[in-house]
Amino acid sequence: MDHVTKRFGNHTVLDDISLTVHRGEVIVVIGPSGCGKSTLLRCINALEKIQGGEIKLGNEKIEYGSKRLPSLRQKIGMVFQNYELFPHLTVLGNIQLAPVKVQKRNLAEVQAEAIGWLDRVGLEGRENSYPRELSGGQKQRVAIVRALCMHPEILLFDEVTAALDPEMVREVLDVMLALAAQGRTMLIVTHEMRFARAAADRILFLDGGKIMEDSDPETFFTHPQTERARRFLSTFQFDNIKKL
Ligand code: ADP
């Protein structure tokens, strides 16, 4: 992202943001509610039009409404808080839809890959279930598998555990930790601070439309540079964060 500005009317949500995400990097974005975290991810996927600057994936410009956008978007996996699974399709139906219809890949090959991933995220035997038959944590793991089966170059996660009951948060975070350990390129918005510290290569603290801090997790959590970050962190419970 190079000098990206995003406004809604007169409200500047992203104010001249520049950010480079390197291949294999895991970046966790944190910041107070309304500071623009979701907007940042949505701009990367060109779900939002930007008013200034540019966003590139590799050497290709990501432009709202451009002809190249549909094929570029296939390289950007996005997982949302509310899963966005199709209720009338099975787990497998949801996962295989885009790889087969959009990427024109072989059905049997996509299904084999999907079932392999479902096994690895603890959903063996659930391929023919419907979303309504799954818990929130299971649905979110299906949504992650669906994103992975597109073979994206970067994965964007927007508060994917925020709607889950506490006992289901862990199973989803564990999948994300495993993906991080595999060297996937990930940009993660979360309020799970222990997870952030364990998974991130870099922490970005966003506030007032700016990246206020961009540092390694150890530095961020032990010596935040700004008063705003210190105040933000003080609202979280860190009982045993040292153990991570
Ligand atoms: P966060 O994800 O950090 O909580 P958001 O990116 O959702 O924040 O929102 C950032 C700001 O932009 C908020 O003030 C929000 O009200 C505003 N905003 C988000 N989407 C829209 C929209 N479609 N139209 C107008 N304002 C919006």
Ligand code: MG
């Ligand atoms: Mg948000």
